[in-house]
Amino acid sequence: MTHVFPRHTKADLPVAVHGDGIYLVDSTGKRYLDGSGGAAVSCLGHSDAEVREAVRRQVDTLAFAHTSFLTSEPAEALADKLIEHAPKGLDRVYFVSGGSEAMEAALKLARQYFLEIGQPQRHHIIARRQSYHGNTLGVLATGGNMWRREPFAPLLIGTSHIAPCYAYRDQRGDETAEAYGLRAADELEAEIQRLGPDNVMAFVAEPVVGATLGAVPPTPGYFRRIREICDRHGVLLILDEVMCGMGRTGTLFACEQDGIAPDITAIAKGLGAGYQPIGAMLCTGAIYRAIEQGSGFFQHGHTYLGHPVATAAALAVLGKLTDGGLVARSQAMGEVLQSALEAAFGQHPNVGDIRGRGLFRGIELVADRETKDPFAPGHNVAARVKKAAFEAGLICYPMSGTVDGRHGDHVLLAPPFIIEEAQIDELVRKLGIALEAATGTGAAA
Ligand code: PMP
Secondary structure, rough: OOOOOOOOOOOOOEEEEEEEOEEEOOOOOEEEEOOOOOHOOOOOOOOOHHHHHHHHHHHHHHOOOOOOOOOHHHHHHHHHHHHOOOOOOEEEEEEEOOOOHHHHHHHHHHHHHHOOOOOOOOOOOEEEOOOOOOOHHHHHOOOHHHHHHHHHHHHHOOOOEEEEHHHHHHHHOOOOOHHHHHHHHHHHHHHHHHOHHEEEEEEOOOOOEEOOOEEEEEOOOOHHHHHHHHHHHOOEEEOOOOOOOOOOOOOHHHHHHHOOOOOOOEHHHHHHHEEOOEEEEEHHHHHHHHHHHHHOOOOOOOOOOHHHHHHHHHHHHHHHHHOOOHHHHHHHHHHHHHHHHHHHOOOOOOEEEEEEEOOOEEEEEEEOOOOOOOOOOHHOOOHHHHHHHHHOOEOEEEEEEEEEEEEEEEEEEEEOOOOHHHHHHHHHHHHHHHHHHHHOOOOOO
């Protein structure tokens, strides 16, 4: 009998009791290879000695100090180190407890920035279809995931959604990837014009799409065009790196590979690596100065801003990612994972696309790889993969959704950066068992 309110009230979940490297162990002793790091969280695995020690030391020294009164050494040190490694122009860090909070803070900061600089009419948010930016009301309204939005629609502010950059589905046969990317980016220009450029506050996007499409990277040049369009109209670019940031794609910030920097960005998940709940919003010096020289106060806040134990854990994590070389390892092992997936499933009749960057990889499942026809939604292929993989001792992150009326099933893989080659083989072997179980007899379109 449990009093925990589970995500699915009909689910009877095993109880996790132990973490051991890239494995989780339940109360029956069953081991699960954590092939998705939960939801791209556990970048260091589940038993990192240095992060555990950093948490213990911080609890023993200073567990909590409210940020209305005091800052703390780990929060200051973490902010310094993040800025040292952040894309050019990002200059200030605001620590919160997770991804949704980081994105909410980003939206409110963008709004307050325009009030401070005397452009109060700017309030409109443009994002992309099928996107996910969190579950609290402001960011739920920003996200373009209709299934998540629908029940709460009367509570959501109005936002616009343009197409994602999704070459597998939307690049035409007569088009280069670059030409497609520019065409996709130009939808932003059209939407800004439709709304009136002076009314638009921000464009919001994930550099590499995670939880809604399964590790879809942008085409070369897409984000450079997006940056140009935002600059031309004075619109802020907010990049959601909650899932794809912190080395997941092989660089500390995913947008580094696209040669651009945002005005505001949000990170979480890999920042605390699961050892503590923490997220952060980073903004440019220009935005910070507008507030500093204006009202002098960001009209926002939570009790656990800059929590000393959470920031101490994240500081230890960041040290391992940067000085400890784990971001580079994400890049290198990501190539190994991509090759292993291509070798195992490159010819699989139900695998349409294998994609991603670093240790952030996605597989798109289709009923027919030639026509790219998806499975019918009622076959619940993604859910079947999740169940079969779990039974085989593999945690992966299958998802399904609809973009522009087209159903899609995807499997996201985001293992800890410490994964070894033999463990990649184990992951791929277990995923193969799950794909057979889910796409075999009875699962055809
Ligand atoms: N943005 C993105 C891109 C995410 O993937 C998530 C979580 N899946 C969030 C925001 C929300 O983060 P959290 O669940 O920590 O609130």
